[in-house]
Amino acid sequence: xxxxxxxxxxxxxxxxxxxxxxxxxxxxxxxxxxxxxxxxxxxxxxxxxxxxxxxxxxxxxxxxxxxxxxxxxxxxxxxxxxxxxxxxxxxxxxxxxxxxxxxxxxxxxxxxxxxxxxxxxxxxxxxxxxxxxxxxxxxxxxxxxxxxxxxxxxxxxxxxxxxxxxxxxxxxxxxxxxxxxxxxxxxxxxxxxxxxxxxxxxxxxxxxxxxxxxxxxxxxxxxxxxxxxxxx
Numbered sequence: 001x002x003x004x005x006x007x008x009x010x011x012x013x014x015x016x017x018x019x020x021x022x023x024x025x026x027x028x029x030x031x032x033x034x035x036x037x038x039x040x041x042x043x044x045x046x047x048x049x050x051x052x053x054x055x056x057x058x059x060x061x062x063x064x065x066x067x068x069x070x071x072x073x074x075x076x077x078x079x080x081x082x083x084x085x086x087x088x089x090x091x092x093x094x095x096x097x098x099x100x101x102x103x104x105x106x107x108x109x110x111x112x113x114x115x116x117x118x119x120x121x122x123x124x125x126x127x128x129x130x131x132x133x134x135x136x137x138x139x140x141x142x143x144x145x146x147x148x149x150x151x152x153x154x155x156x157x158x159x160x161x162x163x164x165x166x167x168x169x170x171x172x173x174x175x176x177x178x179x180x181x182x183x184x185x186x187x188x189x190x191x192x193x194x195x196x197x198x199x200x201x202x203x204x205x206x207x208x209x210x211x212x213x214x215x216x217x218x219x220x221x222x223x224x225x226x227x228x229x230x231x232x
Contacts, residue, residue, distance in 0.1 A: 009121055013132035017114045018144050025050050027099035032066060042070050059092035099136060103143050110144045118149050127151050
């Protein structure tokens with residue numbers, strides 16, 4: 001890939017820079033097993049449950065799915081519920097609290113291939129930004145040792161501030177802002193190809209077509225993942 005065509009690179013986080021899904025799996029397991037232990041006769045949470053009921057879903061949807069499978073009914077609650085609340089939203093918030101605890105306890109490292117790419121782009125002085133729907137993006141980047149490499153981090157906290165409550169909308173606006181804040185033109189039409197050595201499902205995205213204008217700032221390249229993972 002010829003990086004001289006680009007003035008900036010936008011990275012997704014989960015499954016591209018870091019194996020965050022592993023932390024999500026541990027957090028869901030610890031949260032659900034502590035909860036289900038309080039219900040005699042209810043099957044404990046397993047790794048299979050993660051992929052069947054939780055993987056790729058927003059936190060509250062994951063809680064609803066697992067509890068419905070176990071025949072447990074709790075009030076819906078609201079996103080402002082305490083992590084100690086026995087509600088769908090409270091349990092979802094508890095999972096996020098456990099995620100932060102597991103991240104601090106176990107740590108996380110970047111994918112080796114992604115680390116090499118980030119280092120290479122930094123040596124070329126290519127501006128870099130992370131665009132993620134995760135509210136924990138900055139904490140994950142800090143734990144992985146990558147935070148200092150990125151000029152801009154646009155995450156789920158910004159999406160919440162902007163009132164973007166859907167995944168697709170939460171990605172599209174931050175992507176444009178990430179490009180703008182790094183001094184590059186917004187992404188043009190893109191097509192993907194796999195990036196060797198990156199995270200699971202990693203792909204390098206480049207502008208559609210071969211021609212580009214020689215005038216104005218060069219476009220940004222985006223590196224994203226098809227792997228959804230457990231959202232934080």
